[in-house]
Amino acid sequence: MIQASGLHKSYGETVALDGVDLHVREGEIYGVLGRSGAGKSTLLRCVNLLERPGRGTVTVAGQELTALRSGELNHARRRIGMIHQHFALLSSRTVAANVAFPLEVMGVARAERERRVAELLDLVGLGGRGGDRPHQLSGGQKQRVGIARALAGDPAVLLSDEATSALDPATTRSILDLLKRLNAELGLTILLITHEMNVVKSVCDSVAIMAGGRIEESGSIAGLIRTPGSRLTREIFPLPEPAPAGSVTLTFTGDPQRPVVSEVVREFDVEVSILGGSIEDLAGGAVGRLRVALTGEAAPALAYLRERGLLVEVAR
Numbered sequence: 302m303i304q305a306s307g308l309h310k311s312y313g314e315t316v317a318l319d320g321v322d323l324h325v326r327e328g329e330i331y332g333v334l335g336r337s338g339a340g341k342s343t344l345l346r347c348v349n350l351l352e353r354p355g356r357g358t359v360t361v362a363g364q365e366l367t368a369l370r371s372g373e374l375n376h377a378r379r380r381i382g383m384i385h386q387h388f389a390l391l392s393s394r395t396v397a398a399n400v401a402f403p404l405e406v407m408g409v410a411r412a413e414r415e416r417r418v419a420e421l422l423d424l425v426g427l428g429g430r431g432g433d434r435p436h437q438l439s440g441g442q443k444q445r446v447g448i449a450r451a452l453a454g455d456p457a458v459l460l461s462d463e464a465t466s467a468l469d470p471a472t473t474r475s476i477l478d479l480l481k482r483l484n485a486e487l488g489l490t491i492l493l494i495t496h497e498m499n500v501v502k503s504v505c506d507s508v509a510i511m512a513g514g515r516i517e518e519s520g521s522i523a524g525l526i527r528t529p530g531s532r533l534t535r536e537i538f539p540l541p542e543p544a545p546a547g548s549v550t551l552t553f554t555g556d557p558q559r560p561v562v563s564e565v566v567r568e569f570d571v572e573v574s575i576l577g578g579s580i581e582d583l584a585g586g587a588v589g590r591l592r593v594a595l596t597g598e599a600a601p602a603l604a605y606l607r608e609r610g611l612l613v614e615v616a617r
C-alpha cells in the first residue's frame with residue numbers, strides 16, 4: 302500500500318534520510334520507532350510529499366506520488382489522511398466545522414457534508430459534540446476530532462505523527478484502541494511514527510527502527526521476534542547485555558503457560574537456573590523471553606526446545 306524506495310533528504314549539511322526503503326502492506330498498522338532526530342517526521346512528510354525527497358520514489362495506493370505534478374498530487378493526497386501530535390484543529394471553528402473542512406475543500410455539497418460529518422463523529426465516539434469548540438474538549442477528544450477529519454476524504458492510508466505523545470497513558474490507550482478498531486473495521490492501513498515502544502507493542506503488526514536517517518531493522522513483529530539478535534526483541538525484553546558466556550536466551554511465542562522449562566528438566570539430565578526474563582502481551586499475542594543457565598547434558602535439551610519452536614540463543 303505504501304512503497305518508498307531509496308529515499309534521501311538533506312537540509313543543508315544535515316542528512317535527515319539516508320537511503321530509506323519502506324514497504325507497508327495493505328491493512329496493516331506499521332510503526333516507525335526511533336529517538337528524536339532519527340528522521341521519522343521527515344520520512345512521514347516524504348510519504349505524502351509535504352516534503353519532496355532529494356532522491357527516491359514514493360508510491361501510495363498504486364500511484365507514484367513522486368512522479369505527479371502539484372495539481373495531480375493534491376488530488377492523490379485525498380487518499381492519505383494525517384493526524385498530528387498537537388491535533389492541528391482550527392480553534393475558531395466548531396468540532397463539526399473542523400471535520401467538514403476537507404469536505405468543503407473537495408467541494409462536497411452541504412447536505413452530504415452534514416450527513417458525512419455526523420457519521421464520522423459517531424465513528425470516533427463524539428456523536429452529539431459537533432457544536433462544541435475545540436477548547437471545550439479534552440486532549441483525547443481533540444485527537445478524535447483530528448481522526449474524524451483525517452477520515453473525511455475516505456483515505457486508503459492514515460499517517461499518524463506522534464498522535465498520542467501529548468496524551469496521558471489512559472487516553473493514549475483509548476486512542477490506540479480507536480485506531481485498532483478503524484484498522485479492523487475499515488481495513489484502514491496506518492503508518493505511525495512514535496518514540497514510544499509501548500505504542501509499537503500494543504498496536505503494530507510491523508515496525509521499522511530508525512536511527513541517523515536509516516532503517517536499522519524492519520519487518521513484521523512476529524518475524525523479528527523470531528530473528529536471532531533482533532534489536533526490537535532486545536528493546537522489548539531488556540536483559541543485561543552482554544549475556545554471560547554459556548547462558549541461553551529463550552524466546553517463545555504462543556502459550557506462555559506451557560511448562561517448557563519443567564519439561565526439559567524432566568526429560569533430560571539438566572538443571573536450569575533462571576537468570577532473568579519477562580512476558581509481554583504484544584498485538585499478535587503473548588511473547589516471553591527467558592535467560593537461563595543450563596548444567597548437565599545441555600545439547601539434547603536445547604535441540605528439544607528448538608523443536609518446540611522456541612528461539613534458542615547460546616551466548617559465546
Ligand SMILES: Nc1ncnc2c1ncn2[C@@H]1O[C@H](COP(=O)(O)OP(=O)(O)OP(=O)(O)O)[C@@H](O)[C@H]1O
Binds near residue numbers: 336341
Ligand atoms: N525543516 C528542517 N530544516 C532543517 N533541518 C531539519 C528540518 N527538519 C528536520 N531537520 C533535521 O533532520 C533530522 C531528522 O529530523 P526529524 O524531525 O525527521 O527527526 P524525528 O525522528 O522525527 O525527531 P523528532 O521526534 O524530534 O521530530 C534532524 O537532525 C533535524 O534537525
